Amino acid sequence: MAARLEMRGVRRSFGATQALRGVDLSVAPGEVMALVGENGAGKSTLMKVLSGAIAPDAGRLLLDGAEYEPRNPLHARRCGVAMIYQELALAPHLSVTENILLGVEPVLGPLVKWKEARARARAALREVGLESLSPDVPVRELSLARQQLVEIARAVALECRVLVLDEPTSSLTAQDVQKLFDLIRRLKARGISVIYISHFLEEVKEISDRFTVLRDGETVGTGTTAEASTDRIIALMVGRSVTDLYPRSPREPGETVLEVKGLSGHRKPEAASLELRRGEVLGISGLVGAGRTELLRAIFGLDRVKSGAIRVAAHVGRASPARRWAQRVGMVSEDRKTEGLALRLSVADNITLPRLRGLGPLGLVLPSRQRAACERWIERMSLKCQSAAQSVGALSGGNQQKVAIARLLHADVDVLLLDEPTRGVDVGSKAQIYRLIDELATRGKAVLMISSYIPELLGVCDRIAVMSRGRLGEARPREQWNEEALLAAAVGQENS
């Protein structure tokens, strides 16, 4: 069968950096092609080429056998290549109809033919399984999962031939992921080609027909998904085999450093209690939206609580982030870009922000001392940056996350609250983060970690508790859990 979309020897450099150094990729009609690679492998540059946001320096793109040279994203869309990015591109105040037909509204002179527009929007919604949704609702009132479907409906309404999904499940619950997969299968049946970009190899295994691995801006491997093992795909991604991703040193839990009793937030959590000891990693599993982040924020003093008590070592009383840092508790936010990091500021500024004391005489902060203090962490975490003075925004996702974690090391905290510490992080950096967590716990630090990635929790944690609809279950040793049990508890079927 002739390829729907074919890329041959695509190259592109930015200054001295070669972001793409020869990418080959082809997708057949009705095929789901998974594109995998570590952060910085060139996936996003490739997508920009495909969407016409940037032009390649060399190489050819063919769409259904014809030369395809998109001039800009709109042109690409008109040619039938639609992109759904992680950050959705919807106008939140406009209705579903307006969003679906934005830019291509059926018009009569200057007037929009609303009846026809609504009918077309309904048809598109039907295609994506949202027939029950009113086309007049403003998009901002929909859940994230539904917004994503609306965006796919927009692509469908434009009769796309190639649909590119960039990390589409990163903020979806397990149920919504299944819905999305059903939809992808339906689109596939209609002959639409899907390029599926994801970090989650389990998803890749489940949904894709074939896979292509990018590394260092090159295609390093491609094959039929069913015939390749996860380990082989990972090996291709990192250029070596990953053995023992989750190290675990023998350790004994010490005294309790964090005790939460009957903590209730204004909506979530509901009467959550937990105990965290030195030298242990406690994991919290659950669905997105179960209240795990709210629990962590409440403990850290970022959100106000309705009732309950929190004790950190010997400290009780009002909580605020400043107090928590002083009590040697540190937190890594789940959202690097909007909360976790000040992207415009330097690596040194970001790392030292919670503890600027001791970086100069008379309480002053000397930039040279700031940078010098960070060198240690840069080396320790193999953080790849030009210097401690470089902007964090210029680093890859994995390295950004290392900055967020290095902050806790610099502040020398005893209790680490980690919210999705490996989200959007490449496999190599993940391994380093796991090793660091193990090391810290072995040295007597206490780690409380939220993750939506179950293998990671089972691999890293000593005890795991599950949160479901705002309620935190009992923490049990990880030996008593397995993937199915954690999932069942997350959807609230523990006792049924």
Place this chain on the structure above:
Amino acid sequence: MNDESANVTLRGRKRMAGSGWANIAGRFLALIIVFAFFAVMVEDGRFYTLRNLENILRQSCVYATAGLGMTMVIVAAGIDLSAGSLIALSVVSVAWVLNLEITGPDGGAMSLVDAHPVLTPMLAVGVGVLASTLAGLANGAMVVGLRLVPFIVTLGTMGMVRGLAKGIADERDIYPPADTWINSIMDPTLSSAERSWQVLPTGVWILLAGVVVAWFILRYTRMGRHVFAVGSNEETARLCGVPVGRTKLFVYTASGFFCGVAGLMQFSYIGGIGQPTTAVMYELFVIAAVIIGGASFSGGEGSVLGTLIGALTITILYMGGQQMGWPKWVQEMVIGAIIIFAVAVDRFRHRRATE
């Protein structure tokens, strides 16, 4: 450690635009080019006489001084539209103190200045700067306390403070009974035999001292790092335990303070009268100086030296245009266009560097 995989993530990363000093050097070069243009174009080399250079410095003093506080505000992702009104408040307050009357030894009214010729001007300076600083503090308190957008708060206080200045002056210009040393802080030193030991006018020295203080605060103090952190990402700052409210309060108060000092210069510059309608629209020039100096409205970026260069650039454009005999409307259009051009070039460089 697994260096291989770490190397993978390194490749394909680019640097963000301009490190600190390179950035300042670029702006300085632009300043030199603008200056060279007028130096060549204005006849008889009149533009680069020492006299004219001194005038450029004197003229840029008010914008630059008020720009020091504005730099902090904008770095913290805020804006202070009330700057012009704050300057006027300071001007009027100074004149008001100088104009106070007391009961003399003979029972009749006599002016406070005549009774205490040394203390009164000092009191006037203190009251002028304090009034403006307190108004700045009020800006900050409203931004933090009412959780309003700084644009709205300072748009409101722009009118309120201007009204207050007019109220204090009874909607007239205040003419203090005697000239004091405040009148002469902006006087040129080149043409005056008794002042030539100062090398530069007092106001310029005050500005330079302000530059050092503001630069030091932003670069070497914890508050300075907090200002950058709050401006770059308020959520991150909060997460890291930065006192966000206190930091904002500080920058608006600092803006009030520096506007107060700029008010002293303005008072001298307009001939020692308390004119409540002075410095109208100055906030726009001050903001323009900060932006041309490399600050970003989205916060987290900006430098005191950049602002100084920005203020000089605007002044040179303004004076150069004047001396070229351009009509006022051409001058206004050119300055407006330069602001847009400067920011556009900046954005372009940023985009290229981060793409």
